[in-house]
Amino acid sequence: MSFSNLGLSPEIVRAVTERGYNQPTPIQKQAIPVVLAGGDIMAGAQTGTGKTASFTLPLLQRLSTNKNSQSHAQGFPPIRALILTPTRELAAQVEESVRDYGKYLNLNSMVMFGGVSIGPQKRQLRTRVDILVCTPGRLLDHVQQGTVNLSRVEVLVLDEADRMLDMGFINDIRRILSLLPKQRQNLLFFATFSEKVKTLAAGLLHHPTMIEVARRNVTAAKVIQKVYHVDRERKRQLLSHLIRENKWYQVLVFSRTKYGADRLVKQLGEDRIQALAIHGNKSQGARTHALGKFKDGTLQVLVATDIAARGLDISELPHVINYDLPNVPEDYVHRIGRTGRAGAEGQAISLVCVDEHHLLADIEKLIEQRLPKEVVAGFGVNPDIKAEPIPNGRKAPSGGGGGGQRTRRSAPKSASQKSPRQPSSRTAAGDKKSGASSPTPRRSGKRR
Numbered sequence: 001m002s003f004s005n006l007g008l009s010p011e012i013v014r015a016v017t018e019r020g021y022n023q024p025t026p027i028q029k030q031a032i033p034v035v036l037a038g039g040d041i042m043a044g045a046q047t048g049t050g051k052t053a054s055f056t057l058p059l060l061q062r063l064s065t066n067k068n069s070q071s072h073a074q075g076f077p078p079i080r081a082l083i084l085t086p087t088r089e090l091a092a093q094v095e096e097s098v099r100d101y102g103k104y105l106n107l108n109s110m111v112m113f114g115g116v117s118i119g120p121q122k123r124q125l126r127t128r129v130d131i132l133v134c135t136p137g138r139l140l141d142h143v144q145q146g147t148v149n150l151s152r153v154e155v156l157v158l159d160e161a162d163r164m165l166d167m168g169f170i171n172d173i174r175r176i177l178s179l180l181p182k183q184r185q186n187l188l189f190f191a192t193f194s195e196k197v198k199t200l201a202a203g204l205l206h207h208p209t210m211i212e213v214a215r216r217n218v219t220a221a222k223v224i225q226k227v228y229h230v231d232r233e234r235k236r237q238l239l240s241h242l243i244r245e246n247k248w249y250q251v252l253v254f255s256r257t258k259y260g261a262d263r264l265v266k267q268l269g270e271d272r273i274q275a276l277a278i279h280g281n282k283s284q285g286a287r288t289h290a291l292g293k294f295k296d297g298t299l300q301v302l303v304a305t306d307i308a309a310r311g312l313d314i315s316e317l318p319h320v321i322n323y324d325l326p327n328v329p330e331d332y333v334h335r336i337g338r339t340g341r342a343g344a345e346g347q348a349i350s351l352v353c354v355d356e357h358h359l360l361a362d363i364e365k366l367i368e369q370r371l372p373k374e375v376v377a378g379f380g381v382n383p384d385i386k387a388e389p390i391p392n393g394r395k396a397p398s399g400g401g402g403g404g405q406r407t408r409r410s411a412p413k414s415a416s417q418k419s420p421r422q423p424s425s426r427t428a429a430g431d432k433k434s435g436a437s438s439p440t441p442r443r444s445g446k447r448r
C-alpha cells in the first residue's frame, strides 16, 4: 500500500516521499480515506504512530481541492482548518508538519500559542491563514480581542484531546466549539480513552468512524523496565551514580513537579552532569533550546514534567528514568513509550522510595505486570524510614518541596448532545481504568 493508493494527490505524495516515508502507517491507512471522504473520526493513537500525518495529509488535500470561494470583505480573513493541541511544543511540531507536507500546495499555515507576544500573531492573522494550529488559551485571547475569524472553519482537529481535558481545558474547548460553524468536519485524537473523552466526542462528532491503532505494548521485550528501590533522600545520588557508572547519554528524566525538575537540574549540575529542564514555567525560548540540544545529542539529560514532555517527537531514547513515579498511572505508560521504539532497545527505570509504593501498585495494576525490583549496591533501603504522604502529590522526593502538580478536572456533568455512533467492534486505546485517585476540579488549563 502506497500513499497514492490512499487517494492523496501527487503534490502531497511528493512531499511525503521526500520526507522519506515509503509506506503509510496503520493509522494513516485507516484515517486518510475517511478524512478525504469528509467523515468525522475518533482515533485512539499515541505519539509515534504517525498520527499527525494521518490527519494533516487528508486535511491539506481537502482544503486544496475545495477552494475557499467565499470572500471576506474586511477584517480578519477566515481560518479554514483549526487544529487544537494541549501544548506549545506539540502545536509547533504539528504546524511544522503541515508546512512540510503542504510545501507543494498553495495553503498558508500558522502556529500560535501563549508565552510569546501577541502583536506579531495579530499581524499574521490579518493575512490569509488557511490552517491555524494553536493551544486553546491563546486562541481565546484572540477571540476576546476580535483578532481571529473562526466563522468559516471547515475542519476542526483536536489533537491529544484526552490531555487537553486532563489539563482542564474543557471550558475553553466548549467556548471555542460554540464559535465554529455547525457544519464542519471533526477529527478527534486521543491517547487514552476515558469517560471525559467519550462525553466530549458525544457532543462533537457526527457518525464518526472509530479508529484505533494498537496501543504500544508496554511489556514488549524492547523496553526493559526495572524498579530500583531507594531512600527518599538518596534518589539524586543514585541517579547521578547510574548516569556516571553506565555512561548514559540522552537520558529523559521525569519529575512529578516543575519545582522538582528545576531542583534536580541544579543538583545534577553540582554532580557535573549536564541537564536542562522543560516544563510549563520555562519560557518558550528555553524550552525550544533545551529540546533542540537534547534531540541533537548535545545535552546529556533532559528533565521533564509529564505535560511538558507530552507529544514531543522524541523517540528511540535509550533511557527513560522515572525520578518520581507519576500520580496518574497512565502517565507511566506514556513516559516509557519514549524508549525502545522502532527496533531500538531501551531501558525504563523507576526510582521508587517508600512514599511511592501505592503509586507503584497502581501502575502494576494498570499494566497488569509486576515490575522487576532491585536495589543498587551502596544504595540499600533503610527499613526504619517510614512512608510519608505525598501531600497533594507535591512532595518532591529527596526532601524537596512542591511545585506545580497535576490535578485533574472532574468529567463534565452532562452530555446534552447526541451520542456518536457506537463502534461495531472496538476497544478504545487505554480503556483499562486505572486506580487513580479521584479528580480534583481546577479552574483553567494549566501547563506544567
Ligand code: AMP
Pocket: 020, 021, 022, 023, 024, 025, 028, 046, 047, 048, 049, 050, 051, 052, 053, 313
Ligand atoms: P507522530 O505519531 O505523528 O508524532 O509521528 C511520529 C514520527 O513518525 C514522526 O517523526 C514522523 O515524521 C514519523 N512518520 C509519520 N508517518 C510516517 C511514515 N508513513 N513512515 C515513516 N515515518 C513516519
